[in-house]
Amino acid sequence: MLNVPPQAFPAPRSQQRVAAGGRAKVPLKPGRSLMDWIRLTKSGKDLTGLKGRLTEVTEDELAKHNKKEDCWICIRGFVYNVTPYMEYHPGGEDELMKAAGTDGTDLFDQVHRWVNYESMLKECLVGRMAVKPVSAPKGMLPEKKILGASAKDLTPSYDWFQTDSLITIVIYTKQKNMNAELVIVDCQDKQLRGEIIVDDHSYLVEIGLDHAVQGDVAVNIAEKIGKVEITLKKKDNIHWKMLGQHLESHNTFIKRTDRGLFYRKCKLISKTEVTHDTKLLCLMLPESTHLHVPTGQHVYLKQIIAGTEVVKPYTPVLPFLPLDLKEPSRHDGAYIYLMIKIYSCGLFTQALDHLQIGDYISVSNPEGNFKKSQVQTSEDLFLLAAGTGFTPMVKLLSCALTEVSCLRTVKLIFFNKTEDDILWRNQLEQLALKDERFEVQFILSQPTKDWVGKQGKISLSLLSEFVKRSKKDSKVLICICGPTPFTEQGVQYLKDLGYSQEEIHAFTA
Ligand code: FAD
Numbered sequence: 193m194l195n196v197p198p199q200a201f202p203a204p205r206s207q208q209r210v211a212a213g214g215r216a217k218v219p220l221k222p223g224r225s226l227m228d229w230i231r232l233t234k235s236g237k238d239l240t241g242l243k244g245r246l247t248e249v250t251e252d253e254l255a256k257h258n259k260k261e262d263c264w265i266c267i268r269g270f271v272y273n274v275t276p277y278m279e280y281h282p283g284g285e286d287e288l289m290k291a292a293g294t295d296g297t298d299l300f301d302q303v304h305r306w307v308n309y310e311s312m313l314k315e316c317l318v319g320r321m322a323v324k325p326v327s328a329p330k331g332m333l334p335e336k337k338i339l340g341a342s343a344k345d346l347t348p349s350y351d352w353f354q355t356d357s358l359i360t361i362v363i364y365t366k367q368k369n370m371n372a373e374l375v376i377v378d379c380q381d382k383q384l385r386g387e388i389i390v391d392d393h394s395y396l397v398e399i400g401l402d403h404a405v406q407g408d409v410a411v412n413i414a415e416k417i418g419k420v421e422i423t424l425k426k427k428d429n430i431h432w433k434m435l436g437q438h439l440e441s442h443n444t445f446i447k448r449t450d451r452g453l454f455y456r457k458c459k460l461i462s463k464t465e466v467t468h469d470t471k472l473l474c475l476m477l478p479e480s481t482h483l484h485v486p487t488g489q490h491v492y493l494k495q496i497i498a499g500t501e502v503v504k505p506y507t508p509v510l511p512f513l514p515l516d517l518k519e520p521s522r523h524d525g526a527y528i529y530l531m532i533k534i535y536s537c538g539l540f541t542q543a544l545d546h547l548q549i550g551d552y553i554s555v556s557n558p559e560g561n562f563k564k565s566q567v568q569t570s571e572d573l574f575l576l577a578a579g580t581g582f583t584p585m586v587k588l589l590s591c592a593l594t595e596v597s598c599l600r601t602v603k604l605i606f607f608n609k610t611e612d613d614i615l616w617r618n619q620l621e622q623l624a625l626k627d628e629r630f631e632v633q634f635i636l637s638q639p640t641k642d643w644v645g646k647q648g649k650i651s652l653s654l655l656s657e658f659v660k661r662s663k664k665d666s667k668v669l670i671c672i673c674g675p676t677p678f679t680e681q682g683v684q685y686l687k688d689l690g691y692s693q694e695e696i697h698a699f700t701a
């Protein structure tokens with residue numbers, strides 16, 4: 193299977209053109225799209241020039257292949273001939289050439305560690321490095337982090353016990369303030385995977401269970417003492433001699449970014465039109481999954497398109513904007529809602545649009561670097577969104593208006609092309625009427641002549657007009673999300689206006 197990255201390495205600014213996918217892209221020649229690459233890899237053509245032979249590559253040998261017409265790159269100990277891929281790379285040839293004849297692992301990880309290049313470049317595989325290159329490989333090769341003594345003390349531990357009908361796995365996280373968002377549990381085909389997030393680290397219990405269990409999983413969290421109980425129902429009421437076989441990553445405590453993405457299949461429950469091109473998808477998690485996507489984080493969806501695995505990020509929203517904001521909105525965690533714009537030429541969104549109710553799609557664990565604590569102390573919150581860049585603002589808005597007691601103002605400045613493109617306009621206007629702390633401003637870049645509202649694009653003058661502290665020295669948080677150049681320009685303008693790095697959060701991949 194192939195897992196296809198929209199872009200594996202960043203493009204130089206001078207060449208950047210940004211696609212609706214949000215990443216800077218270099219215009220590709222006709223016949224060099226992602227779909228064309230998939231076709232080429234399936235054509236049976238010898239893409240390595242080695243006639244199907246795999247070879248051991250020394251560092252000296254790797255270094256010799258450093259030209260466009262003969263370019264090898266090492267990623268996580270595997271060497272690929274990327275010459276045939278050059279013209280198909282959305283980030284441009286120059287970006288690929290930065291890693292020519294060397295280990296490109298770090299460069300690759302800086303951009304899209306979630307992209308499954310093994311799959312995408314499978315037909316370009318030359319072989320393995322004879323000697324491991326200096327940059328430590330991740331994921332593919334066994335990697336056990338050696339933790340220092342103090343870190344070891346923080347490593348969670350686990351135990352298990354049973355009754356006639358139940359198996360309970362107890363994880364002692366050694367963390368106060370554990371909560372449901374920090375615990376991700378899946379149990380599929382007798383395999384239990386329980387992940388605990390501790391800051392930027394992840395602890396994993398991963399066991400091939402000794403006996404079968406029933407479908408549902410219960411997770412109980414003693415927040416104050418950091419104890420997590422995962423309870424499984426035995427299929428047969430027999431005594432288990434052992435919990436099961438430890439799988440490869442069992443009992444590891446490593447950096448989150450070093451943990452591969454885990455996917456589970458979710459069922460498409462409904463598709464609702466939001467605008468002419470945007471839909472709200474409701475996905476149901478398996479009953480054996482415990483997963484809550486934190487505010488400001490995204491998940492990856494994975495689909496097989498033309499026999500190839502393709503992965504794209506999406507930011508879960510709420511089913512609607514809650515108007516009764518006295519209480520935090522409660523969701524039982526059984527569903528994930530995604531607001532997705534369907535692009536007429538979009539590879540992934542076209543395939544998504546063709547999913548039928550009842551079909552399944554793979555959904556990853558959440559990722560993202562937004563921390564709720566950033567908003568919890570803010571007095572003025574400004575949300576700058578363009579198009580589907582509105583999606584992270586949905587949960588953020590709900591969280592701010594319900595959970596942040598010191599909040600005085602929340603202002604959403606929502607940039608769209610036309611009136612028809614505005615997502616949840618009605619709900620936003622109702623919310624503004626309902627809660628006097630909230631204000632929404634729609635700005636259109638391509639309005640019809642009937643539009644009486646604000647017109648234009650993100651600019652210094654516009655931001656200086658709309659982003660103002662409610663009082664001198666008030667604590668401000670400004671969140672921004674949209675096409676990459678929109679976000680980058682916005683951040684620059686905000687800095688020019690005197691806002692500090694800590695006061696700005698830009699949502700990116
Ligand atoms: P693509 O096939 O990538 O193409 C999209 C459009 O760009 C098409 O019109 C195509 O013609 C054009 N295009 C493609 N390649 C190029 C190129 N090289 N040069 C110029 N133009 C090109 N989207 C949402 O709708 N909702 C979300 O909640 C959401 N959350 C996201 C969260 C994150 C962290 C990020 C990074 C992105 C998010 N996105 C979201 C965007 C999403 O990941 C996809 O990029 C988007 O759905 C388009 O995917 P696609 O495969 O359909 O389009």
Ligand code: NAP
Pocket residue numbers: 211212213214215490507533578579580581582583584607608609613636637638649650673674675676677678681699700701
């Ligand atoms: P869109 O409809 O194409 O654009 C929305 C508005 O932004 C329009 O007014 C548009 O003006 C303006 N705009 C576009 N590019 C701009 C630029 N370079 N400078 C200033 N203004 C610009 O947007 P979309 O198709 O919904 O795309 C939304 C983007 O958000 C995607 O790229 C998606 O990847 C990204 N996104 C990111 C995240 C995340 O967490 N990182 C989450 C969700 C979405 P014009 O009339 O000039 O086009």
